[in-house]
Amino acid sequence: MPLAFLPDLRLNYADQGTGPAVVFSHALxxxxxxxxxxxxxxxxxxxxIRYDHRGHGGSDVPDPPYAMGAMVRDAERLLDHLGVKDCVFVGLSLGGLVAQGLAVKRLDLVRGMVLSNTAARIGIESQWRARADLVAEQGIAALADATMERWFTRTFRAEGHHLPWRARLLDCNPAGYRGACAAIGGTDFYTPTASLTLPTLVIAGSEDGSTPPDLVRETADLIAGADFQLIRRSGHLPAIDAPETFATALTSFLRRIGHV
Structure with missing residues (x-):
C-alpha cells in the first residue's frame, strides 16, 4: 500500500475507485x-480511502504521547495530499473522535460524517493513563482478553471469530497504542461537536462494552439533525461483526445526502 510522505510523518493508506470520496478511520x-x-x-x-493512524499498521510510530489535534491534523494533511474535498468521513471509536475534530476544523473537507461506536468524550483521562501504563509495563497482551470482551459479543467470541482481531491487536505497536490512549484521554469534544450541523449518521452496537448505546446516542443528540441507528446483537466493531448491516446503513446515508 502507498505511503503519504507528510512533513514529519509517513501515513499508510489505501485509495481505490473513483467518484465521491468516502474516508474510513479505524479503532484503537x-x-x-x-x-x-x-x-x-x-x-x-x-x-x-482508508488509512492507518499514526502509531498503527504501516504508518510511522512517533514517540508517545499523542495529542488528538495531531491525529486530526494527520487526517487533514492526508486528504489535502490526496486532493480530497467534500468527503463523507466514517470514523469508528478513535476514528470517530478524529471525524469530529476534522469536521469542526475543516468543513471544506467533510460534507457528511458517520460516527460509529464513539462519543464526544470516551472515558476519563485517568482510565486511559492507567491503560497506557499497563501496556508500557506488560505489553498489549495484558489487556487483550478484556478488550475482546468489550469489543465482541459472547456468541461471536464463543465461535472464535474474535481470534484474528485479537492477533491484530497484539500486532499493534505498544508505543503507538500508548500514544493514542493519551490522545483519547485528553479529548473532550462536547462543545465543538454541539456546534456541528453537517449531515451525520451515528451508529451504536447494542452489546458494545466500550461505548455503550446510551453514550453514543448522547453524542448523536448533540448534533442537529443527526440520525441514530442501533445495530442489535453487535458489539463495539459492527464493521467486523455486522458488516452487511453496517454497509446498508452507510449506503442509505450516502444516498440520502446525494453522495452516491
Whole structure:
C-alpha cells in the first residue's frame, strides 16, 4: 500500500475507485484492514480511502504521547495530499473522535460524517493513563482478553471469530497504542461537536462494552439533525461483526445526502 510522505510523518493508506470520496478511520489498536468486509458491499462509483493512524499498521510510530489535534491534523494533511474535498468521513471509536475534530476544523473537507461506536468524550483521562501504563509495563497482551470482551459479543467470541482481531491487536505497536490512549484521554469534544450541523449518521452496537448505546446516542443528540441507528446483537466493531448491516446503513446515508 502507498505511503503519504507528510512533513514529519509517513501515513499508510489505501485509495481505490473513483467518484465521491468516502474516508474510513479505524479503532484503537487496529488498522485499515478493519474495513475489509464493508468495502465490497458498498455501491460502485465511490472513491474509498482508508488509512492507518499514526502509531498503527504501516504508518510511522512517533514517540508517545499523542495529542488528538495531531491525529486530526494527520487526517487533514492526508486528504489535502490526496486532493480530497467534500468527503463523507466514517470514523469508528478513535476514528470517530478524529471525524469530529476534522469536521469542526475543516468543513471544506467533510460534507457528511458517520460516527460509529464513539462519543464526544470516551472515558476519563485517568482510565486511559492507567491503560497506557499497563501496556508500557506488560505489553498489549495484558489487556487483550478484556478488550475482546468489550469489543465482541459472547456468541461471536464463543465461535472464535474474535481470534484474528485479537492477533491484530497484539500486532499493534505498544508505543503507538500508548500514544493514542493519551490522545483519547485528553479529548473532550462536547462543545465543538454541539456546534456541528453537517449531515451525520451515528451508529451504536447494542452489546458494545466500550461505548455503550446510551453514550453514543448522547453524542448523536448533540448534533442537529443527526440520525441514530442501533445495530442489535453487535458489539463495539459492527464493521467486523455486522458488516452487511453496517454497509446498508452507510449506503442509505450516502444516498440520502446525494453522495452516491
Amino acid at each position: 489498536g487496529l488498522d485499515l484492514r478493519m474495513w475489509d468486509a464493508v468495502l465490497p458491499l458498498l455501491p460502485l462509483g465511490l472513491r474509498l
